[in-house]
Amino acid sequence: MTAARIAALLGAFRPGDQALGASELARRTGLPKSSVHRLTGHLVTQGLLERDGTAVRLGLRLFEIGQLAGRERGLVDAARPYLADLREATRNTVHLAVLEGTEVVYLDIVRGPDAPALPSRIGGRFPAHATAVGKAILAHSPASVLDTVLAAGLTRVGPRTITAPGLLRRQLTRIRDEGVAYEREESGVGVTCAASPVLGATGRARAAISISGWSNRVRVERVSPAVRTAALALSRALP
Incomplete structure (x- = not known):
């Protein structure tokens, strides 16, 4: 289920994490690296993740949503x-x-x-x-x-x-x-x-x-x- 995979990706970030690469995200979530690449691309487009070189970090849009929620x-x-x-x-x-x-x-x-x-x-x-x-x-x-x-x-x-x-x-x-x-x-x-x-x-x-x-x-x-x-x-x- 796509929603569950997205939740797993966002939930993979822990206190102190800055940016995570596809390999580490795949290890933490148990998802295939191909799925990680595809889903993180969509999340970057929506502002929920941001690119940091070859890795990604949580995006400002998440903070904005959190304030509303x-x-x-x-x-x-x-x-x-x-x-x-x-x-x-x-x-x-x-x-x-x-x-x-x-x-x-x-x-x-x-x-x-x-x-x-x-x-x-x-x-x-x-x-x-x-x-x-x-x-x-x-x-x-x-x-x-x-x-x-x-x-x-x-x-x-x-x-x-x-x-x-x-x-x-x-x-x-x-x-x-x-x-x-x-x-x-x-x-x-x-x-x-x-x-x-x-x-x-x-x-x-x-x-x-x-x-x-x-x-x-x-x-x-x-x-x-x-x-x-x-x-x-x-x-x-x-x-």
């Missing part, structure tokens, strides 16, 4: 003052994320000067069960959402990732009661986070906000009230 653009704009305040108050990295399938997608990140170099990036994804933002959202989502996550398997990501369904369920119950989720080296070595859900009118999570820092520098219990307050304020501010 942001379904949560209003959420990002509304959240920015709260994220900025949290960053100034804690000097640590602040995330805004939503759930898509079994993963969280980071909509905005405000990096703190004293924060660790985290693998998260705007538009990036991470398994929901291995993040504080993911657990905050799951705790305030329908049971069917959690069932989907559990059915996909709780893959180990960091040294302390929760891989037992029963333990995850117990944590989510506590998170529902307290309104704050914690992550201690579940997504990576030395990283700790506190997150709180951004709730819609029905009480279900639309997103989550988190503060992340080094586990030996940040006491997440101390910053969690600020995260909780920001998430509640944003929840009230959203239409």
